[in-house]
Amino acid sequence: MNKEELKKWVSVQPKVELHLHIEGSLEPELMMELAKKHSVELPYQSIAEVRQAYDFQDLQSFLDLYYLGASVLIDEDDFYQLMWRYLCQCRADNVVHAEIMFDPQTHTERGIDFSVFMAGFKRAISQAKQEWGQSCLLIMSFLRHLSEESAIDTLKAATPYLSDITAVGLDSSEMGNPPEKFTEVFKMAKALGLKRVAHAGEEGPPAYIWGAVKTLDVHRIDHGVRSIEDPALIEFLVESQHPLTVCPLSNTKLKVFEHMQQHNILTLLDLGLLVTVNADDPSYFGGYLNDNYHALIDNLPIERSQLKQLLINGFKASFLAENLTETWLAEIN
Ligand code: ADE
Ligand code: ZN
Numbered sequence: 001m002n003k004e005e006l007k008k009w010v011s012v013q014p015k016v017e018l019h020l021h022i023e024g025s026l027e028p029e030l031m032m033e034l035a036k037k038h039s040v041e042l043p044y045q046s047i048a049e050v051r052q053a054y055d056f057q058d059l060q061s062f063l064d065l066y067y068l069g070a071s072v073l074i075d076e077d078d079f080y081q082l083m084w085r086y087l088c089q090c091r092a093d094n095v096v097h098a099e100i101m102f103d104p105q106t107h108t109e110r111g112i113d114f115s116v117f118m119a120g121f122k123r124a125i126s127q128a129k130q131e132w133g134q135s136c137l138l139i140m141s142f143l144r145h146l147s148e149e150s151a152i153d154t155l156k157a158a159t160p161y162l163s164d165i166t167a168v169g170l171d172s173s174e175m176g177n178p179p180e181k182f183t184e185v186f187k188m189a190k191a192l193g194l195k196r197v198a199h200a201g202e203e204g205p206p207a208y209i210w211g212a213v214k215t216l217d218v219h220r221i222d223h224g225v226r227s228i229e230d231p232a233l234i235e236f237l238v239e240s241q242h243p244l245t246v247c248p249l250s251n252t253k254l255k256v257f258e259h260m261q262q263h264n265i266l267t268l269l270d271l272g273l274l275v276t277v278n279a280d281d282p283s284y285f286g287g288y289l290n291d292n293y294h295a296l297i298d299n300l301p302i303e304r305s306q307l308k309q310l311l312i313n314g315f316k317a318s319f320l321a322e323n324l325t326e327t328w329l330a331e332i333n
Contacts, residue, residue: 001304003297010293010307014331016314017090017098017278017289019222019245021141021171022121023070023106024281025086034072034081042068054284059203059254060173062284069284070106079120087128087136089282093290096328097135097320101169104154105143118161137319139197141169142185144177151185155192166319167195169222170212174204179211186216195219195319197245202256206230213242220245220317225256227273228264238272243317247280248292254285260299269306276314308332 001009028050035042044050056062073079083100090098107117121138128134140158142151158165168189170182179198186196200212202223209227212218213236224244227233237244246265250256257263269275277296282288287295293310296302311332315325 006297007294011290012094013311014094014096014328015289016318017095018276018317019247019278019280021101021281023103025283026069026082027283031069031072034078038074040072056254062254076116076120079117080123083121083124087124087134089288091132093288095289099137099139101139101141103141105146114157114161137166139167139169140165141171143172144170145173148182148185151182155185155188167197170198174202178208179216183215197222199223201226206233225264234271241274243274243276245276245278247278248295249285249287250280260295266300274313274317276317277310
């Protein structure tokens with residue numbers, strides 16, 4: 001197959017998405033519409049200006065705009081719209097199952113209660129399930145630039161909603177905020193029966209990946225591309241098969257890699273790590289899940305068998321029940 005044929009093929013295959021921040025799917029159109037609705041002042045005059053501002057040097061320069069953008073999300077319908085539009089994109093990309101992260105503290109810190117965003121998310125999720133059988137679950141992420149005490153308060157505030165939350169995660173500014181800062185809250189989450197994931201090794205060193213695995217007892221690592229710097233860690237990850245949720249367009253937009261041609265995803269895959277492809281913050285990084293696969297096809301000497309392995313890995317790395325995973329795997333051709 002040539003590159004165009006590979007792109008067409010991968011686009012129609014069933015896929016899962018495991019690393020997606022719902023706040024990072026806020027498109028400039030909805031951002032401007034909601035800013036107008038709530039009279040929120042943004043430093044942009046037009047949708048084009050919003051897009052122009054998305055020129056990042058590193059993770060923090062992105063996070064500053066991501067939190068600013070999220071300030072327009074205020075009432076239940078805003079959160080419904082946000083989730084609904086992402087789920088419609090899942091349908092378009094044939095993402096048959098999505099494990100979606102949300103950042104409660106981004107909203108509770110602004111005085112917006114769990115009852116508001118959870119109601120909006122749940123309404124969209126129920127509608128997508130009813131209309132076309134969309135499968136998804138929620139991951140509640142703690143902001144690592146805030147204190148562990150704030151994360152514990154967030155976990156407590158989530159108590160009435162735990163039946164709708166599958167896992168906890170850890171995101172935001174990585175450097176200087178190691179996993180060990182959140183040891184207690186991850187222990188509490190485990191005791192509550194929640195699964196665990198954490199961002200590690202995006203900008204942070206391999207020691208943060210070790211910390212996430214050994215101290216937070218995570219099921220998956222979000223990003224993890226800097227694992228390549230530590231041969232003992234690579235050996236461990238090959239053996240343990242802890243999945244890495246890699247986000248190619250995110251990594252180039254945030255300059256983890258200067259160019260997609262330098263991305264190490266194929267090296268990690270060939271070493272035997274359980275690598276998956278994901279979109280992270282699609283509105284900010286220039287594309288949804290199929291766009292990420294297409295960027296790999298355009299820039300790397302990736303073969304159909306490797307694409308197929310990445311698709312399979314997504315299902316294997318998911319929190320789907322084994323029988324459902326098997327059913328979906330049989331549909332990849
Ligand atoms: N929050 C949203 N996207 C993120 C990323 N790529 N890394 C850390 N925190 C995030
Ligand atoms: Zn992320």
